[in-house]
Amino acid sequence: MIHQASTTAPVNIATLKYWGKRDPALNLPTNNSISVTLSQDDLRTLTTASCSPDFTQDELWLNGKQEDVSGKRLVACFRELRALRHKMEDSDSSLPKLADQKLKIVSENNFPTAAGLASSAAGFAALIRAVANLYELQETPEQLSIVARQGSGSACRSLYGGYVAWEMGTESDGSDSRAVQIATADHWPEMRAAILVVSADKKDTSSTTGMQVTVHTSPLFKERVTTVVPERFAQMKKSILDRDFPTFAELTMRDSNQFHATCLDSYPPIFYLNDVSRASIRVVEAINKAAGATIAAYTFDAGPNCVIYYEDKNEELVLGALKAILGRVEGWEKHQSVDAKKIDVDERWESELANGIQRVILTKVGGDPVKTAESLINEDGSLKNSK
Amino acid sequence: MIHQASTTAPVNIATLKYWGKRDPALNLPTNNSISVTLSQDDLRTLTTASCSPDFTQDELWLNGKQEDVSGKRLVACFRELRALRHKMEDSDSSLPKLADQKLKIVSENNFPTAAGLASSAAGFAALIRAVANLYELQETPEQLSIVARQGSGSACRSLYGGYVAWEMGTESDGSDSRAVQIATADHWPEMRAAILVVSADKKDTSSTTGMQVTVHTSPLFKERVTTVVPERFAQMKKSILDRDFPTFAELTMRDSNQFHATCLDSYPPIFYLNDVSRASIRVVEAINKAAGATIAAYTFDAGPNCVIYYEDKNEELVLGALKAILGRVEGWEKHQSVDAKKIDVDERWESELANGIQRVILTKVGGDPVKTAESLINEDGSLKNSK
Incomplete structure (x- = not known):
């Protein structure tokens, strides 16, 4: 038996650029940045996150290809998300014990990688959002952006639609280096x-x-x-x-x-x-x-x-x-x-x-990441045929 | 009857760049710069300066083409050089009265303009040096560099061979914004x-x-x-x-x-x-x-x-x-x-x-501007056939 949840997440293109880290391990930037989130009609990552007691290892599939999951950025994201789920499970014993199950994440872009568009922002945002949905985490996008930032700096801005700032913060542990929404897409839809x-x-x-x-x-x-x-x-x-x-x-x-x-x-x-x-x-x-x-x-x-x-x-x-x-x-x-x-x-x-x-x-300009019923993983945990 | 004098002058290529004027009229730079003077065997401007009571107007010929002499940079150079000659003539009445005669300057590069090499530095340096020779001015290259600078900023550095600094100076009249030689070509001839x-x-x-x-x-x-x-x-x-x-x-x-x-x-x-x-x-x-x-x-x-x-x-x-x-x-x-x-x-x-x-x-690396017997002007004041 598997649990699963799917989401799409958008690409964002910075208008005030992120360039330079004051802490490379935590992806803490040297300056604030601003971006516009683009419409998921044209550019989006679709990600299904699943977990099951039957899974024997964490797995990540991008555009039909299995990826290494030992990279320290991905490890940090998994660790942080599991910690949040653990906290929920610890405080409510009726919840299914998902945090200790292995994760299988499947992700697809609707645009060619060859387009040379930075896909890591949408990719990590979708991954964080999908696992947060799977775990039914109650954290706000702002709180989740702190996790996404550790995967890929600019990913933190893809947790919001519209016009988004990444405030660099001042804390050495990165706890205040997060995305905030300046305005929704509806504020300036033109x-x-x-x-x-x-x-x-x-x-x-x-x-x-x-x-x-x-x-x-x-x-x-x-x-x-x-x-x-x-x-x-x-x-x-x-x-x-x-x-x-x-x-x-x-x-x-x-x-x-x-x-x-x-x-x-x-x-x-x-x-x-x-x-x-x-x-x-x-x-x-x-x-x-x-x-x-x-x-x-x-x-x-x-x-x-x-x-x-x-x-x-x-x-x-x-x-x-x-x-x-x-x-x-x-x-x-x-x-x-x-x-x-x-x-x-x-x-x-x-x-x-x-x-x-x-x-x-x-x-x-486009909106927030969106929960979707479209899934990339079958009920038995196998991958659906990728397009 | 005409007086004439000829010189060659070198190209210089900056290694610490001149970019920005604090006074555009006087060509006063925002920063010091440094250049290497290149050998006149390969790249040089040859200039003959002449004057005659028979000339009716100042003339400048570059690579066989007559140029406008009303530009304020050229006017400034002519004015400064004539002022220096006037001073000499005023203090020694035996000297021929050249300062008030019209000037005819003829100049040729030994490299194609199409090569896209900044030729104004060598050009103005040769012009200043040739007129200074014609007028038998006793000013040092450093003093002449202040005149050359007003024609084209980087020209001041072409009055010396070897390794040359243009010291930006601090005076508002530009009297200390001049070229000085850091080292001759012989210091580092390799x-x-x-x-x-x-x-x-x-x-x-x-x-x-x-x-x-x-x-x-x-x-x-x-x-x-x-x-x-x-x-x-x-x-x-x-x-x-x-x-x-x-x-x-x-x-x-x-x-x-x-x-x-x-x-x-x-x-x-x-x-x-x-x-x-x-x-x-x-x-x-x-x-x-x-x-x-x-x-x-x-x-x-x-x-x-x-x-x-x-x-x-x-x-x-x-x-x-x-x-x-x-x-x-x-x-x-x-x-x-x-x-x-x-x-x-x-x-x-x-x-x-x-x-x-x-x-x-x-x-x-090459040497200073050089006086030469090679002339671009005939004894009757007409131009020799350009190559």
Whole structure:
């Protein structure tokens, strides 16, 4: 007999970047960060967590492939979740004894890993949420975010929909380093995101390694975390609460640039932006110029893909300009009605973009993780056929 | 009847970068900088300065093309040089009255402008030196550097051979913002430079514009000029005096990276490095890894070309590795004897470099500007046929 519970969890894309840990073991960051949670209609991880007295070992399956469960981050998450369940079982002896059973977790993304989107945030958020559901934990998303953070820093922000802050905290044990919701998706539902997925580009440096190289070698990094980010954090929060897109957009672009600047100031230097990323930036600038206002904002995580935030009312302008350049790539299916509309942009940026982007993902701000009846595990504990 | 004098002047490539003016009109920089002067055998500007009572206007000819002489930088240089000559003529009435005659300046580079090398430094240095020779000015190179600085900031460093510092000074009139020689070329004659010239890439932003965008918009820039550069300046000077290549090299690479990081932290961001530049950096890192020591240093000015400094004793290793990738491009004529020697480097960097570099220029540290009998102006004041 097995117990099981399933959830989906969203991807989030930071607008104020997390880069640098003050405590690598606990994933405690050097600065606050902010992100927008994206719609699970387009990008989500589906995870089923199960446990059974018959299971003989903890197991984790990602996209049909069994993964190692001995990594210290996963071990920490399992340990913390079991501790919370133990506490419940200790205080109510009528509860089934699940905490000591082995766990089998099965997880699938609805987007290709090849898209180069950081899937670890959605993955760990879904895992934490699914096990919390399985264990019927009463902890709030904020409390669970402290567990998720230990799996993957930015995962803590995927426990909420909408607009989310990760407050770095000050405690050395990490007990106050957690995600809080700045606003729900409904507060500012007009937010859209267009992701330009760059054709194969091997990742330069893993973000886990890269951020610590920056912490230890960039002379400019300290200035960023001590002086620049605290001010930006307050300004960006306010711009979200005010639904002030131009301010939100400029802060987002400046912060992406500065994060990549500290990568370049690292030694040896770290590069995530390539010539296609640079072209994406110039095209977004051209869109804003054509509009005579800041209606689109680029941001880049630890890779060359460009995420462009914009508001629904400017969809024709933003997507029209992108379609004029990228109309032939995959991803326009749901936006057939948008007319390509050529804007004034340097020919070299246009061709760099046209040649370098393999697909677009068009999505929007989205909600919290969602419990689902869809399961990836059969009643007998075996895996359902993965798609 | 005309008076004339000719000189050659060298190119210099900064190892501690000049980026940012505290006074744009006077070209007063926000920080000290350091450069290596390159050999005039390979890269030089030849300039003839002449004056005659018959000339009716000031004229400037660059590479066979007449240039505008009303630009305020050129006007400032002419004014300062004439003031110095006036002082001489006022104190010695036997001297010919040259200061009030119109000037005709003719200048030619021995390297293609298309090479994308900053030619304004050598150009203004040669102009100042040629007119100073014509006027028989007794000012030292240090004093003339104050005039050259007003033409083009980095030109002040091209009035000396060897290893040169531009001390930013503190006076508001710029009277102490000048070049001083840290060491002659003979102090460390083993220094070599390989310039990897990138195939056509339109310049992103002019350096004159770009540096002021950085000054006004990069939150990290102030930290660079107030904290990082002062320390680096002292360390780099010492590494030159000690002929300590590994230290000199690491400081050079870190400073190039940081300069470009502040460009990226500007708003809108400025990009001079492209994917070919990035590949150049990775190849230099691979050379150092293969050598098990820091034997080569990359540096980039406001463009994608890579300048690699190394010492003569490592020529086989450094040029051998470059020849294995770039053996087919122009520029190896004087280095036929170097054997291509493949090092371990990621295939994508290798092909990015092989496809993106159009020629190499192989040179070394060189000396001061040199008076020459070679003239670009006939006795009757007409221009000699340019090559």
